[in-house]
Amino acid sequence: MLEVMDVTKTFKERTAVSRVNMYIEKGEIVGLLGPNGAGKSTTISMISSLIAPTEGEIYAGGFSVKKNRTTIRRMIGVVPQEIALFQDLTALENLRFFGRAYKLKGSELKERVAHVLDVVGLTERAGEFVKTYSGGMKRRLNIAVALLHEPELLIMDEPTVGIDPQSRSYILETVRELNRTKNMTIIYTSHYMEEVEYLCDRIYIMDHGEIIAAGTKHELKAMLMEEDSIVVTLNQSADQLAEALKARDDITRVHVSGHEAVIAAKKDAPVLETVIQLTRKNGVELKSVEVRSPSLEDVFLHLTGRTLRQ
Amino acid sequence: MLGMMLVKEVKQLLRERSELLTLLLMPVILITILGSALQGMTSPGAAGAGQLEAAVVIEEPLDVSLAQFQDLLEAEGMPPEMQETLLEEAAAVSVPEMFTEMLQSLEEDGVLEVSIIDDAADVPDDAAGVWEFDEGYRVDTWQQMFLQDEVPEPVIVRVDSQLGIIEGITGAFFEELNWQKEAAYLAMQEETPVPEAVQTEVETRQLDNRSVITSFDYYTAGMAVMFVLYTATFLASTAHTERRTYVFQRLLTSNVPLWLYVAGKGGAGVLLALVQLTVIFSFSSLVFGVSFQSLGLTAVIALGLALTVGSLAMLLTAVNYRLRNEQATALFASAGVTILAFLGGSFFNVSQLSETMAFIGRMLPNGAAMQSLLAVMGGAGAELIYPMFVSVFAFCILCIVAAMLVFPRKEDV
Numbered sequence: 111m112l113e114v115m116d117v118t119k120t121f122k123e124r125t126a127v128s129r130v131n132m133y134i135e136k137g138e139i140v141g142l143l144g145p146n147g148a149g150k151s152t153t154i155s156m157i158s159s160l161i162a163p164t165e166g167e168i169y170a171g172g173f174s175v176k177k178n179r180t181t182i183r184r185m186i187g188v189v190p191q192e193i194a195l196f197q198d199l200t201a202l203e204n205l206r207f208f209g210r211a212y213k214l215k216g217s218e219l220k221e222r223v224a225h226v227l228d229v230v231g232l233t234e235r236a237g238e239f240v241k242t243y244s245g246g247m248k249r250r251l252n253i254a255v256a257l258l259h260e261p262e263l264l265i266m267d268e269p270t271v272g273i274d275p276q277s278r279s280y281i282l283e284t285v286r287e288l289n290r291t292k293n294m295t296i297i298y299t300s301h302y303m304e305e306v307e308y309l310c311d312r313i314y315i316m317d318h319g320e321i322i323a324a325g326t327k328h329e330l331k332a333m334l335m336e337e338d339s340i341v342v343t344l345n346q347s348a349d350q351l352a353e354a355l356k357a358r359d360d361i362t363r364v365h366v367s368g369h370e371a372v373i374a375a376k377k378d379a380p381v382l383e384t385v386i387q388l389t390r391k392n393g394v395e396l397k398s399v400e401v402r403s404p405s406l407e408d409v410f411l412h413l414t415g416r417t418l419r420q
Numbered sequence: 421m422l423g424m425m426l427v428k429e430v431k432q433l434l435r436e437r438s439e440l441l442t443l444l445l446m447p448v449i450l451i452t453i454l455g456s457a458l459q460g461m462t463s464p465g466a467a468g469a470g471q472l473e474a475a476v477v478i479e480e481p482l483d484v485s486l487a488q489f490q491d492l493l494e495a496e497g498m499p500p501e502m503q504e505t506l507l508e509e510a511a512a513v514s515v516p517e518m519f520t521e522m523l524q525s526l527e528e529d530g531v532l533e534v535s536i537i538d539d540a541a542d543v544p545d546d547a548a549g550v551w552e553f554d555e556g557y558r559v560d561t562w563q564q565m566f567l568q569d570e571v572p573e574p575v576i577v578r579v580d581s582q583l584g585i586i587e588g589i590t591g592a593f594f595e596e597l598n599w600q601k602e603a604a605y606l607a608m609q610e611e612t613p614v615p616e617a618v619q620t621e622v623e624t625r626q627l628d629n630r631s632v633i634t635s636f637d638y639y640t641a642g643m644a645v646m647f648v649l650y651t652a653t654f655l656a657s658t659a660h661t662e663r664r665t666y667v668f669q670r671l672l673t674s675n676v677p678l679w680l681y682v683a684g685k686g687g688a689g690v691l692l693a694l695v696q697l698t699v700i701f702s703f704s705s706l707v708f709g710v711s712f713q714s715l716g717l718t719a720v721i722a723l724g725l726a727l728t729v730g731s732l733a734m735l736l737t738a739v740n741y742r743l744r745n746e747q748a749t750a751l752f753a754s755a756g757v758t759i760l761a762f763l764g765g766s767f768f769n770v771s772q773l774s775e776t777m778a779f780i781g782r783m784l785p786n787g788a789a790m791q792s793l794l795a796v797m798g799g800a801g802a803e804l805i806y807p808m809f810v811s812v813f814a815f816c817i818l819c820i821v822a823a824m825l826v827f828p829r830k831e832d833v
């Protein structure tokens with residue numbers, strides 16, 4: 111369905127995307143994960159033919175994005191990271207306008223508009239101005255517009271950014287439904303691990319313009335199978351404890367944020383004991399300890415030494 | 421799709437209160453204020469009058485008048501040598517001849533272009549002023565001067581009163597004339613006592629189907645041509661918002677061609693400007709009784725203006741996209757429009773300042789449209805608005821070509 115081959119994009123001096131390769135099958139939900147500025151939106155703009163790659167080729171459904179722009183654009187639906195809507199028009203007017211842009215007419219237009227409104231659950235509020243919508247409703251309408259022409263490939267750029275958990279899970283369910291009922295291929299961009307972990311069959315992890323890891327969530331987590339992950343919370347800064355832990359051989363990484371420390375240790379290493387000993391010695395109080403199975407967050411930490419939202 | 425874009429722009433504008441105020445309420449308020457404040461003053465005058473054409477109609481040749489006067493003197497029983505002196509005297513103080521002489525000296529100064537004709541029917545259509553001396557006028561004046569008969573019928577001066585200059589010339593001449601006649605009369609007094617005062621009256625009439633331009637007419641034209649320009653800046657700023665909020669990118673991904681988007685802005689400019697002009701003109705006509713004389717010609721001028729606005733909207737949109745901000749449009753809205761309006765004569769008749777100013781005003785589409793509107797309000801025919809289309813079309817083509825050059829290629833947006 112989609113092949114991104116060795117694609118690079120350079121803006122003046124800055125390389126935003128560097129030698130990216132992606133391969134997506136029909137009907138897959140693929141996550142594109144990465145921190146701010148990783149190059150996710152730039153990659154998506156290139157796939158949706160809005161900007162031309164400096165180097166490399168992109169094919170969608172067998173068509174070159176460079177040469178068959180019109181065909182490609184008909185095939186894909188893009189949910190931009192920004193709310194790309196007319197604020198002064200109602201939801202219905204927005205949908206009709208973009209529907210016409212997609213060359214829908216008459217009863218077909220009507221049906222499609224009614225359908226996508228239903229999909230995102232905005233039928234009741236369709237007559238209201240977009241500027242009076244809540245953030246979550248705007249996000250949902252932003253998605254609805256991209257669904258009007260029933261795209262084969264839906265590209266969503268952080269569709270849940272800045273909205274409450276309820277709207278978020280509504281959107282996640284919608285995405286799942288679209289994939290299940292219409293066999294729609296979906297690229298889902300986010301820097302929320304949980305979303306990607308929940309939705310996606312396969313995941314590409316981007317950082318500094320490069321794909322640093324790719325695979326199913328199990329494959330990615332398998333990179334951490336040799337490790338245990340322990341989160342401890344202290345009554346004061348965890349820096350001192352981290353220093354002491356890092357000196358030990360069986361501890362692979364320690365990541366500190368405030369009173370919290372995420373410790374990655376070799377499998378079956380006596381980490382808990384060590385932590386208790388060290389805190390006692392330093393007169394620090396231990397508030398909580400949690401041993402957990404590795405998450406994609408840990409994978410990212412493992413790969414970059416940083417958390418995703420750092 | 422183009423229709424859809426137009427509908428969308430109209431809807432957006434209707435929902436933008438502050439923009440609506442600028443585009444519709446402001447001109448109406450300014451017409452009211454400026455129109456009322458300057459009501460008493462002499463009409464601001466048609467912009468860019470240039471060289472005036474004037475005509476003097478003298479229905480009767482001088483020798484015919486002299487012969488008639490001689491018959492009259494004969495009938496009075498005047499001795500022949502006295503007749504001769506009087507006739508010589510009369511030929512020297514013939515009002516139409518003196519007047520023509522004065523006009524010809526003005527013509528040498530480049531103020532006027534005068535034609536002297538003997539039939540009122542031959543007056544050129546575009547004459548800005550016509551003086552008519554009827555058959556028998558000379559004899560009447562002579563009779564009054566030399567025989568103290570009845571005061572003659574007033575000389576009829578038909579004046580296009582948009583041009584204060586014609587009235588000025590007339591006034592100056594006849595005042596001078598009355599004074600001269602008074603002097604001549606005093607000089608003659610020693611020989612023949614003549615008791616009654618001499619006077620020549622002037623009856624000013626409007627040129628056929630031309631009407632007075634009131635201050636409300638003037639500012640209706642002036643504010644209309646100025647405020648339509650803000651429609652272009654409004655559209656360009658919505659275009660900028662559409663790029664900034666990625667609506668434009670969304671249109672591209674839905675396969676709306678670039679040219680259609682830009683053409684949509686142009687089309688919306690034409691449409692909105694027409695609506696705006698209709699509102700302003702209707703208001704002036706209903707509230708201040710501004711009369712446009714010819715609806716057809718007014719519509720043609722409005723269309724020309726609307727095309728100007730449309731192409732300007734396209735250019736400003738292109739500039740916004742190229743610069744990736746809307747500072748150029750903001751600058752145009754604040755300074756550019758005011759300068760154009762000033763040069764075009766929206767505030768006062770700058771064309772009276774100098775020939776260069778008049779030329780600049782005529783070259784600007786807003787100035788040209790304003791002059792055409794005033795001309796039509798004054799009752800002029802179609803030929804007076806043709807020149808406007810030269811500057812309007814030149815401006816439109818310039819804007820559209822510039823827009824095409826300036827608009828960034830697909831990859832840069």
Ligand SMILES: Nc1ncnc2c1ncn2[C@@H]1O[C@H](COP(=O)(O)OP(=O)(O)OP(=O)(O)O)[C@@H](O)[C@H]1O
Nearest residue numbers: 121124126144145146147148149150151152153191
């Ligand atoms: N038009 C542009 N001109 C110059 N630099 C750009 C442009 N677009 C993006 N960049 C740069 O490219 C890099 C990648 O940006 P991009 O928007 O693709 O990141 P992202 O992964 O989508 O981030 P976020 O999660 O914040 O949306 C950034 O450093 C950004 O500053």
Ligand SMILES: [Mg+2]
Nearest residue numbers: 150151191267
């Ligand atoms: Mg992004």
